[in-house]
Amino acid sequence: MPTFRQLEYLVTVVDTGSFTRAAEHLHVTQPALSHQMRALESAVGGPLLERLPRSVRLTPMGRAVLPHARAALAEAGRLHTVARRTAGLEEGELEIAAIYSVSLGILPPVLRAWRQRHPGVRIRLREYPHTDRLQAAIAGGRADLAIGPVPVAWEGPIHELGAEEFAIVLSADDPLADHPTGSVVLTDLADRAWVHYAPDHGLADLLDHVCVEAGFHPQAAIRVEQTSAAPLLAAAGLGPALVPANIIPPHFDGVLLRPDPPVRRTLTAYTRARPDPLTVAFADFLADQARVDPTGFAAAATLVDRTDTPARGQNL
Missing domain, CATH: 3.40.190.10 (Periplasmic binding protein-like II)
Structure with missing residues (x-):
């Protein structure tokens, strides 16, 4: 069975990128570190690391083992607080x-x-x-x-x-900003270029999903990495944005409209x-x-009642 020390050595080698730096960080000799890594590889039944001229790279087995090693170290690191956590x-x-x-x-x-x-x-x-x-x-x-x-x-x-409710953010001078119902049908925005999200952002998936359900693919005027940037850019007139209503501050220059149908x-x-x-x-x-x-939607409330209609795209 792998030991705690061996798992710590593996994680440190990966995080530092080399056996030399890992040995310095762990205050052990490099031969001792190499010996423990070989013992770990023997215990798990295969190579975990490939040595390159200036770095190391995880093997497929190493990539599978690393998350479990990190989890084991994290649990061990928290053990000393468990007793105090239990007592009050x-x-x-x-x-x-x-x-x-x-x-x-x-x-x-x-x-x-x-x-x-x-x-x-x-x-x-x-x-x-x-x-x-x-x-x-x-x-x-x-x-x-x-x-x-x-x-x-x-x-x-x-x-x-x-259920987290979403709002459409528009600039104050947008033609749809003063819609009397306080809502907007997504197809009314089909020809707009949106304040979109970076491809690896979960809200990019959500926006694409609800727009496709409405019958169109949203075009991006700009893509943002941070969720907080989307409503600010939409309020500045760069395009509509789909944002969680709960992130909108109390004093906000843009206009919030409820998507029709609602997005949650x-x-x-x-x-x-x-x-x-x-x-x-x-x-x-x-x-x-x-x-x-x-x-509380108008005041950018955080969540709607859990008995409300199930969220569209809730697993995205």
Whole structure:
């Protein structure tokens, strides 16, 4: 069986990019490091690393083993806080992974309320542009809890938070900005160039999906990496944008219209199979604090009632 030290050596070699730098970081000799890596490869039944002239590269087996090594190290690194977490949640560290819109929208007030109750618990937030990368991060042990769309084929606990509602953002002088119904049919925007998202951004998938359902492919005037940039650029007149309503600040120069039909996606919080008490406590707290009145769209409310109509494109 691989040892903890061997897994640590593997991760360090990969992260530093060479045996020499890894040995310096670990304060061991390079022959000792090489010996432990050979022992690890013998234990798993095949080569994990390929030595190149100036770096190392993972083999296919190495790519398969690395996420499990990281997860094992992450769990080991948190063991010393478990006892204190169990005894009153007074201390410890919680690592949270979230998609961009969550860290901009529903999470800040929840973290503020949590901090007031548990000031001794440190929070580390990791942000991801796409639900696939978010799910891979929590599966690979990079966080205790993930917050985002419904994960695919997830075996651990899942807390449903509600449906995140989306708005169409237009500039204040747009011809459709003063629509009397406060909504806009997507086909009315079919000939527009949109404020779109980078191809690896989850909202790029969502925008493409809902537009194709409406019968057209959205053209991009500009593509953004950060979710927060989309409403600002749309308000500046670069094109319509589809954004989570909960990320819009109270004083905003643009105009928010409800897409017709509405666009929503279910948000969840999920953990690995056996979360520790601190993670369970935060997941329960999040599920309680994230529920808001469904009439709050005009004020950029965070979530609609979980009994509402299921989200279109909610798994994107």
